Amino acid sequence: MAAVTMAKALNAALADALLDDERVVVFGEDVGQLGGVFRITDGLQARFGDKRCFDTPLAEAGIVGFAVGLAMSGLRPVVEMQFDAFAYPAFEQIASHVAKLRNRTRGALSVPIVIRVPYAGGIGGVEHHCDSSEAYYAHTPGLKVVTPATVDDAYSLLRAAIDDPDPVVFLEPKKLYFASAEAELPARTAPIGAAVVRRPGTDATLVAYGPAVPVALAAAEAAREEGWDLEVVDVRSIVPFDDATVTESVRRTGRCVVIQEAQGFAGVGAEIAARVQERCFHALHAPVLRVSGLDIPYPAPMLEHTHLPSVDRVLDTVARLQWDDQPDNRWVAA
């Protein structure tokens, strides 16, 4: 075992995929010579040549549309959108073609491409560099949407995404890129479609994904002082969503808080909260609550800490889970 960063694990996953499958090609803006602005593709062009890993013109719709054509010719493109908000020009290609080609052609064509998106904030980035865009993709049938929160998962989920017969939007939490953990690559973890219990607990379930998972784990650790034993479920795979693991946990603990970094309204957390409520109603001792970013455009760097879900905000929310059977009067008009 050695200390490995998520960035290194992603790099290793790309390298191993290029090695194992000659159909894999990696491309995007600055991914060749430079190795990507986050160095996720570092060294791949030198090692595999500029046919397997290459720079493209600066045009995101072009990159994704080009990948669709390459996939139609039998290749397995892995493309990088340089930043979350820079992927928006590609949205028509993603929503109208990547997501739908299998369906439109009754399975005659498929688009086994991976769209890697560095996403979310917490890195002091200026505007248009910190969006949490998962809800746009998760709302689009035909896409799989995956986001790792650990080094092992970064490697394993990316390998699984590249091997997947369907298009995968692979959301990489930027603030976790350079966090390291003891890991031995190649790691293999649970498949796409499975949530994982990161920390067992008995009193309440925190459901989180991507950059919110470390927040949930830190909150669970801090909650011990308050006398709460919290379980943390890492969603990992937003689509397909693992209802079974989440439902099993919440039925056992009877309480649930869903945590996401994205703005809350109509977000993935809202969908999860609704699903938990539908499936666990009789096991719940309190309403399912959410902790999310504020419903604002992503703030300027000096204000982002107010926006992002914090350990304190999570603990305050856990405190409202009707521990002494007192009703939560927060929503009652004064």
Place this chain on the structure above:
Amino acid sequence: MTTTPQAVRRASPRTRRKATPAAADPSAGLLPQSEPVRLLNPDGTALPPRDDYPEPPVETLREMYRRMVVGRRFDTQATALTKQGRLAVYPSARGQEACQVGGVLALRDSDWVFPTYRESMALTARGLDPVEVLTLLRGDWHCGYDPAVTRTAPQCTPLATQTVHAAGLAYGESYQGRDTVALAFIGDGATSEGDFHEGVNFAAVFKAPVVFLVQNNKYAISVPLSRQTAAPSLAYKGVGYGVPSEQVDGNDPVAVLAVLHRAIAHARSGQGPYLIEAHTYRMEPHTNADDQTRYRDVDEVEAWRDRDPIARLEAYLRSRGVLDDAAVAAVAEEAEAYAATLRRRMDEQPTVDPLSLFDHVYAEPTPQLVEQRELVRAELAAARDEEGDA
């Protein structure tokens, strides 16, 4: 050999110019000719032959004529099917037969076509089953034919998005050592879309063997070409991307095919993409649901009847002595039979299966889709039971 005083003077060090050749024009070979290429007059008489665009073999032209006549009959039949409620809508390509048929006739079976929704005629001319081509408009599924087998992408509605796919596919094919060419159909309005520029640019940068065939039929639904571009012609859009381009009289079948042959040969030989603008005219409204009297004069449409591409080719082939009354009648008969068969087949109500809605969202349905499929199955069973009770 004697040296003239003049030559001596030229060679003297004081007056000799540096032997630099005139700087080559970097746009040479990229710009289209200032007038659309034309090999036939509108009345079908031949213009002088030209070296840059040799006339295609006469057998190919006869085949083109046959497919154009059948294609127009198909197009007319499809419009009629909308009136009978068999199709939800139909965007006619009447008047554009030279481009529709030429575009596919110039390709090999192993080449790929990237059509828009207006290319139904092109696809039937390529030999696709007309019922499968019309599936999209009949409404029993989206794409009715198998793109992998027919080497024909689904008809594309989001404008210009298919140009990037064509670039990617063409590059992917050459990457894997195959000499496939991709032909992307696109209309004049769609050249304003960003994806058109990205598609042409990607194809150029990666030297992808793509031919972009712009059918400039003068209208994007109601908006005339003058509102789409200030360029001298759409073919001038290629030079900015380093793509050789040409403009052609899109109602001159011989010229269309000749220009396509050159463009496809260019692409197949590894020299990268080619852009063609074919000047043509949409003789019908945008679709059967459109009211063209709101944006164009009947006189304008009538004027284009004199430039009909089928009449032009027929007159030319007759003048060459390779088409006679009997051959014309035989083709007309074939077209009628084609339409009759299509009518009969379209009379059959297609069967649709609600449970198939879940089959091709993912390779394997998600747990949520399995649940929803079960819900729909139960609804259908309950509805059947109610019918049985009634």
